[in-house]
Amino acid sequence: MSRRTRSALMVAMAATLVTACATPAPPPPPVPPLPGQTSDSALPDWRGIVTRADRGRFDRRDAAWRDALRQARSLQGSGDLASTGALIDPDAGIDGVTPPVGNYRCRTVKLGSQGGDDGLGYVVYGWFACRIEQTPNGLKFIKRTGSQRPSGLLFPENERQMVFLGSMALADEPAASSYGQTPDRDMIAVLERIGPARWRLVIPWPTAESKLDLIELVPA
Numbered sequence: 001m002s003r004r005t006r007s008a009l010m011v012a013m014a015a016t017l018v019t020a021c022a023t024p025a026p027p028p029p030p031v032p033p034l035p036g037q038t039s040d041s042a043l044p045d046w047r048g049i050v051t052r053a054d055r056g057r058f059d060r061r062d063a064a065w066r067d068a069l070r071q072a073r074s075l076q077g078s079g080d081l082a083s084t085g086a087l088i089d090p091d092a093g094i095d096g097v098t099p100p101v102g103n104y105r106c107r108t109v110k111l112g113s114q115g116g117d118d119g120l121g122y123v124v125y126g127w128f129a130c131r132i133e134q135t136p137n138g139l140k141f142i143k144r145t146g147s148q149r150p151s152g153l154l155f156p157e158n159e160r161q162m163v164f165l166g167s168m169a170l171a172d173e174p175a176a177s178s179y180g181q182t183p184d185r186d187m188i189a190v191l192e193r194i195g196p197a198r199w200r201l202v203i204p205w206p207t208a209e210s211k212l213d214l215i216e217l218v219p220a
Contacts, residue, residue, distance in 0.1 A: 046155040046163045051180065054165070054188035057205040061190065061212075064204035065090045068112030068212035072122040075113065079124025084109055086194045087216050093192035095159045099132050099139070099199050103220040106130035106143060112211030123210070130217055141166065141191070141201065142175075143215070150201075150215075151176045154191055164189040164201055189215075 086092040113119030128146040142151040152166015167176035189203040203213035
């Protein structure tokens with residue numbers, strides 16, 4: 001065997017060894033299942049479902065907090081904002097976010113004004129009926145009474161947050177459509193636990209009235 005032939009064989013063998021030893025990048029970890037689910041029935045990642053408009057709202061939620069709180073503290077409002085406590089603290093979220101299934105009392109607090117400094121800085125509403133349900137697709141939040149009734153699925157994100165993708169029903173309309181079916185009613189929110197038995201949905205840049213909506217939930 002000639003020297004040139006031996007060299008060519010050695011190069012080919014080296015290339016084969018490099019290819020065999022190369023380790024492909026591991027796939028991203030799956031979204032963890034919710035309580036009561038198996039890994040086979042875990043929810044898909046919400047990032048593959050969310051619309052571009054709602055992803056923009058989600059990414060700008062810190063700005064929504066900042067602008068909404070500035071107006072809430074500087075403008076006149078409606079209701080007792082002082083009674084809300086940790087509800088209006090941007091950093092109040094704690095571990096153990098997953099809420100138990102059942103009935104809840106809920107109230108909406110609107111912060112900031114889309115009408116500028118001529119509008120109300122905040123509105124604190126009374127209590128309504130809400131529910132967390134276990135469905136084949138995961139946990140679902142439903143606001144059952146009131147003139148604005150969001151409902152939708154809760155997607156696990158981390159120990160302190162779940163991401164809500166839902167839709168809004170108004171006045172005497174039937175239950176809201178599924179997310180993505182009526183774009184002007186779609187909404188995104190972050191669910192956080194802010195006390196031993198207290199949660200909030202943080203809705204940045206809602207389509208009307210305020211700059212940040214908060215829905216407080218406590219077990220009924």
